[in-house]
Amino acid sequence: MSRYSSGRARALIYLCYFLPAILGICLLIYALVPHLWFVYEGDAYSTMNLFELQGNAWEFYDSIIAGEVEDTEAARWFSQLLPIVGALFWILPIWYGVVAAAVAISAIIAFSFDPTSRYSNRTKRILQLICPNRICYLLMPLLPLFSALFPHMLLWFYHYQGLKMTLHAEFLQDWILVLAAALINAIVYILLLPLQSELHMDLFRVYKSKKQAEREAREP
Numbered sequence: 001m002s003r004y005s006s007g008r009a010r011a012l013i014y015l016c017y018f019l020p021a022i023l024g025i026c027l028l029i030y031a032l033v034p035h036l037w038f039v040y041e042g043d044a045y046s047t048m049n050l051f052e053l054q055g056n057a058w059e060f061y062d063s064i065i066a067g068e069v070e071d072t073e074a075a076r077w078f079s080q081l082l083p084i085v086g087a088l089f090w091i092l093p094i095w096y097g098v099v100a101a102a103v104a105i106s107a108i109i110a111f112s113f114d115p116t117s118r119y120s121n122r123t124k125r126i127l128q129l130i131c132p133n134r135i136c137y138l139l140m141p142l143l144p145l146f147s148a149l150f151p152h153m154l155l156w157f158y159h160y161q162g163l164k165m166t167l168h169a170e171f172l173q174d175w176i177l178v179l180a181a182a183l184i185n186a187i188v189y190i191l192l193l194p195l196q197s198e199l200h201m202d203l204f205r206v207y208k209s210k211k212q213a214e215r216e217a218r219e220p
Helices: 005-031 050-066 072-109 118-127 134-142 150-160 173-189 191-197 209-216
Strands: 036-040 164-169
Touching: 005 050, 005 072, 005 134, 005 173, 005 191, 036 150, 050 072, 050 150, 072 150, 134 164, 134 173, 134 209, 150 164, 173 191
Parallel strands: none
Antiparallel strands: 036 164
């Protein structure tokens, strides 16, 4: 492989490991743009972003707790489930952001040294504490899926109350974009695996020099 081709190949592998962070930022920007609304009996409610929708759900929760809403089975279910759903709404995408950032930073550090360097291998081992292997890396982009499905959970609640609401989106539903991002990340990563092996730039593989391998083989 020529030096120019090797440089382009290395850039592609860097991009591969930066992709989760890039896609995560794109999903966050889309979630911040007002694009979701409900329609009830032909009347459209205000267009909101994903976080405003979640905020409205908490306002309704406060009304239930304050006794301002009729005590129905649906309202009781909502008041019991929202604290759990609301916590996961934030925890899962934040964890995704942490792992995506760790992957990108680890790639920068590990690939700045020789593949058999102790600094490179130590960086990879630290990364493995939060993202142990390739399977976890490929599944990691699905963490925001729960938050992306939050509008549909609200829709289920409306239907449970007997309200024939419909959910609409300006472009695409958030969950579709999350699945598309996860698929793009998986395809790019799998296609570049042979190149990673060739250039010794696999972030989930520890490379050892011949001396290191012989020394470990002699140790009891």
